[in-house]
Amino acid sequence: MDTLLPVASGGAAGPLTADELRELYSLMVAVRHLDTSAIAWQRQGIIPGYAPELGQEAAQVGSGYAVDTTRDFVFPTYREMGVARTMGVDMVAYMSTHKATWHGGLYNPMESRLAPIQAVVAGSVLHAVGWAHGQTLDQQDGVALTYFGDGASSQGDVHEAMNFAAVMKAPVVFFVQNNGWAISVPTERQVAGGSVAARAAGYGIPALKIDGDDVVAVLEATRRAFAHARSGNGPVLIEAMTYRRGPHSTSDDPGRYRSLDEERDGAGIDPLERLRQRLLAEGIADEAFFAEALAAAKAEEEQIRTGIQALGSRPGTEMFDLVFQETTPALQAQAANWREESEHV
Amino acid sequence: MSNSILEGANATGDDTATNTAADSPAxxxxxxxxxxxxxxxxxxxxxxxxxxxxxxxxxxxxxxxxxxxxxxxxxxxxxxxxxxxxxxxxxxxxxxxxxxxxxxxxxxxxxxxxxxxxxxxxxxxxxxxxxxxxxxxxxxxxxxxxxxxxxxxxxxxxxxxxxxxxxxxxxxxxxxxxxxxxxxxxxxxxxxxxxxxxxxxxxxxxxxxxxAATHDAGGGSPTGAKVMREGRHLTLVAWGAMVSRCLQVAELAAEDGIDIEVLDLRWLKPIDAEALTASVRKTRRAVVVHEAPLTSGLGAEVAQLITQSCFDTLKAAVERVTGFDVPYPSGDLEDEYIPNIDRILFGIQRVLEYKRG
CATH class of the missing domain: 3.40.50.970 (Thiamin diphosphate (ThDP)-binding fold, Pyr/PP domains)
Structure with missing residues (x-):
């Protein structure tokens, strides 16, 4: 049995409105369609690689929806396209990382409140703690939301981050998407004790272990966590149980480590279908709305794909110009040499 | 890891001016x-x-x-x-x-x-x-x-x-x-x-x-190297604790009529290549001294920068006097590892005695 410390209640909003529920559905459809299209882009040679998030739409849209971009800051990994889309980040600029245009993406992280795409597993979890402590020092009320997975929970940096955040009472929400797989290694071979949320108690951090495929549960939990952290109660951990329905990346071959039967059993009901059934049952949306949402998602994907295809390479001078704020003579000399010896001036 | 041994070292420090404040005008x-x-x-x-x-x-x-x-x-x-x-x-x-x-x-x-x-x-x-x-x-x-x-x-x-x-x-x-x-x-x-x-x-x-008022009285750049002692016969390039040791070596060498320039590199990245060039163009000989192990140490980078800009005028290959390719040893062997005055003098001697052909 997990013994999770309680999250302070109060400050959380009431039940979701019909408009909010419909918006969540539209976002999830947009993310689903862009995500599955990105795999097609890769197969068509439009982008060299992609890390799909199929099945994690509820976890990403639900948590990203709780963010207040006027004061909070989000620290993603490389698989948070759904969070970026929900936060309103320019998706051509975001997807450019998968076009191999620029590692961190072309979006402005400071303006979008989304840190650059992070390829180091657990690399940015400590950054969230530092940023959050800065809020404390500045007497501001922003909250840092940091994403990581069940695999990343094995990294020492996650332990250090949770300990630092708890000691400093930093306003951080640790959002774990436990999707069952770290490339080929299942959670039971990864997470001793079977639960990342259970570990939070060891740091004195309240935790919520939730159904990550229920977008409403995810949003409500994240809002509670934000309210808790914003009120000066320190960090919260949310473990959203979900399932990575697709491969780790477009280079991965899940057939080598899990069967189709295992995949079907582990995945359970599609989170998008779950929300659809709920909206139908509650009379909040009808088939016309769903068709309209899908059409909008398709139009959006087409626009993003056109933008990605039109994206040229960055000028090579940026390799040199963006290393430092204050460049060095050695770097200038190398840049001059490169210019002289290369054709693409 | 215990630091108790090291804390004792502080006792040797003079703490009369430990908290010199920002308002001290001297x-x-x-x-x-x-x-x-x-x-x-x-x-x-x-x-x-x-x-x-x-x-x-x-x-x-x-x-x-x-x-x-x-x-x-x-x-x-x-x-x-x-x-x-x-x-x-x-x-x-x-x-x-x-x-x-x-x-x-x-x-x-x-x-x-x-x-x-x-x-x-x-x-x-x-x-x-x-x-x-x-x-x-x-x-x-x-x-x-x-x-x-x-x-x-x-x-x-x-x-x-x-x-x-x-x-x-x-x-x-x-x-x-x-x-x-x-x-x-x-x-x-x-x-x-x-x-x-x-x-x-x-x-x-x-x-x-x-x-406190002036960093480089000679008008040098805060990102540059600094000549700590001028000399004509050879340039010793060093940084950190090795600079004062090289200054000691220069004094000893002066007794034998060898006039050594000591260049404090200060910045190890970016390295002030111009200062290296200016010094070695004059002295035509260089020895780089560092505590770090020899192989792929910064001495190799310094030697290459000097070679590239001073190849025509160098009297000998740039010599390196460094630590060894061994894990940093225990205190008893530390003095054997860190370049000492004798080893630096040997390095200087090798460069000065080099004959072409």
Whole structure:
């Protein structure tokens, strides 16, 4: 049995409105369609690689929806396209990382409140703690939301981050998407004790272990966590149980480590279908709305794909110009040499 | 890892001027490097309300070397604070603080303790400006008590400059005396880029004159190397604690009529190639001295820079007098490892006696 410390209640909003529920559905459809299209882009040679998030739409849209971009800051990994889309980040600029245009993406992280795409597993979890402590020092009320997975929970940096955040009472929400797989290694071979949320108690951090495929549960939990952290109660951990329905990346071959039967059993009901059934049952949306949402998602994907295809390479001078704020003579000399010896001036 | 042995070393320091405040007007003062660094940090905190100092034991204790002594009492526990004992955590949180508009001045207690933080230093701090296309500068000044010479336990005497200098996105600097320590730290701690500030811990308690008003009386650049002694026959290139040793060597060599120039490199990245060129064009001979192991040490980089610009005028190949390719030894063998006066003199002799053909 997990013994999770309680999250302070109060400050959380009431039940979701019909408009909010419909918006969540539209976002999830947009993310689903862009995500599955990105795999097609890769197969068509439009982008060299992609890390799909199929099945994690509820976890990403639900948590990203709780963010207040006027004061909070989000620290993603490389698989948070759904969070970026929900936060309103320019998706051509975001997807450019998968076009191999620029590692961190072309979006402005400071303006979008989304840190650059992070390829180091657990690399940015400590950054969230530092940023959050800065809020404390500045007497501001922003909250840092940091994403990581069940695999990343094995990294020492996650332990250090949770300990630092708890000691400093930093306003951080640790959002774990436990999707069952770290490339080929299942959670039971990864997470001793079977639960990342259970570990939070060891740091004195309240935790919520939730159904990550229920977008409403995810949003409500994240809002509670934000309210808790914003009120000066320190960090919260949310473990959203979900399932990575697709491969780790477009280079991965899940057939080598899990069967189709295992995949079907582990995945359970599609989170998008779950929300659809709920909206139908509650009379909040009808088939016309769903068709309209899908059409909008398709139009959006087409626009993003056109933008990605039109994206040229960055000028090579940026390799040199963006290393430092204050460049060095050695770097200038190398840049001059490169210019002289290369054709693409 | 116990630091109790090292804390005893502080007893040899003179603490009469430990807390020289920012308001002290005297332009030239005799002080130890520990006092000079303390004063520089005091002034940085006073000048920049966004500067914050943190690390293991930096707060109430003032650091195991007392470099931050009195700063928490003066500037408050929000500006100068202790962290849990985890170097990756210290450097990782520096990234977030920098994003939030602060100028973090973290301390890694000893050189060898930087290894657990390498991922954050190399993969995060050094690359964030680049990754974010210049929108997230990392004005982080990482202070690292460095090099050997104090009979310390294992992992307390490492020379990591080549490792740091090899990482794109980092700058590396090391002061050789109290005056340099004061000015270089004040300069480094106001830069918008990450700087690894390597303090020669064996020099913490040696005193010297600090002219707070002027860094380079000769008009040199704060990012450049500095000629510490002019000479005609050979250039000794060094940094950190090796500079004063090379100055000693130069005095001894002068007794034999050998006129040696000593160049304090100061910045190990970027290296002041122009200063190397100017000095060796004149002397036509060079020996580079460092504590770090020989292979792929910074001496190789210095030798290549000299060779490239002075090939036609060099009288002999650039010689290296360095530590060995061995793990840094225990205190009893430390003097065998660190370049000593005799070994540096042998290196000089090899260069001076070189005959072509």
């Amino acid at each position: 332009p030239t003062t005799v002080m130890s490097m520990q006092q000079a660094l303390n004063r520089a940090l005091d002034e940085v905190l006073a000048d920049n309300p966004k500067a914050v100092i943190f690390g293991e034991d930096c707060g109430r204790l003032g650091g195991v070397f007392r470099i931050t002594d009195g700063l928490q009492a003066k500037h408050g526990a929000q500006r100068v604070f202790d962290t849990p004992l985890a170097e990756s955590g210290i450097l990782g949180m520096s990234v977030g603080l920098a994003m939030a508009g602060f100028h973090p001045i973290p301390e890694v207690q000893f050189d060898g303790f930087a290894y657990p933080a390498i991922n954050q230093i190399v993969c995060q701090i050094a690359r964030m400006n680049y990754r974010s296309r210049g929108t997230m500068p990392m004005p982080i000044t990482l202070r690292v008590p460095s090099f050997g010479g104090i009979r310390a336990p294992e992992h307390h005497g490492e020379s990591l400059e080549a490792l740091f200098a090899h990482v794109p996105g980092l700058k590396v600097v090391s002061p050789s005396n109290p005056h340099e320590a004061y000015h270089l730290l004040k300069y480094a701690a106001t830069r918008p880029d990450p700087v690894i500030f390597m303090e020669p811990k064996s020099r913490y308690w040696q005193k010297g004159e600090v002219d």
